[in-house]
Amino acid sequence: MNTKGAQYVCINAYPFLVFPVSYWIKRQIFRICIMVLLVGIALLLGLFLAVLLFNPRHRKSGHKGKAQASLNDNKASKSYSKTEISLHNKRTDCWIIIKNKVYDVTSYVEEHPGGDAILAHAGDDSTEGFFGNHLYYSL
Numbered sequence: 001m002n003t004k005g006a007q008y009v010c011i012n013a014y015p016f017l018v019f020p021v022s023y024w025i026k027r028q029i030f031r032i033c034i035m036v037l038l039v040g041i042a043l044l045l046g047l048f049l050a051v052l053l054f055n056p057r058h059r060k061s062g063h064k065g066k067a068q069a070s071l072n073d074n075k076a077s078k079s080y081s082k083t084e085i086s087l088h089n090k091r092t093d094c095w096i097i098i099k100n101k102v103y104d105v106t107s108y109v110e111e112h113p114g115g116d117a118i119l120a121h122a123g124d125d126s127t128e129g130f131f132g133n134h135l136y137y138s139l
Contacts (some may be wrong), residue, residue, distance in 0.1 A: 089117075089123030096126040 080102050088095035094106045096118070104116065112118040121129055 086123040089119075091119060094119065094122045096121055096130075097124065098127050098130050 022075065085097060085102060088104075088111050091109055094109050095102055095104050097103075109118055117129075118126075
């Protein structure tokens with residue numbers, strides 16, 4: 001066996017055992033360490049993403065209890081006249097009509113991505129603004 005240029009490693013438990021370690025073995029050990037590190041990072045990232053996906057998000061506005069109560073109240077449908085709906089046209093009391101259904105969107109007015117655009121049709125039919133011309137007429 002040619003040991004010229006080979007490095008020697010001593011195992012602590014048995015100091016009398018000394019054997020040559022080739023470059024190939026060192027490279028394989030390094031690759032295994034890198035692989036273990038990458039797998040560990042992937043597991044941590046997966047755990048982090050799972051926590052993000054399954055953790056319930058809280059709404060910005062504190063209307064959580066109000067929204068739950070309104071879901072229970074809306075089980076029985078009620079008919080509204082156009083004049084009744086037109087009275088709810090303010091930022092603090094905003095109703096809209098979408099496809100002949102009435103929605104109380106008061107709690108959503110502040111969070112609307114279009115700003116006050118939702119108030120342009122408050123108390124009126126917002127179907128065309130909600131779906132757009134091309135979607136509403138194709139349905």
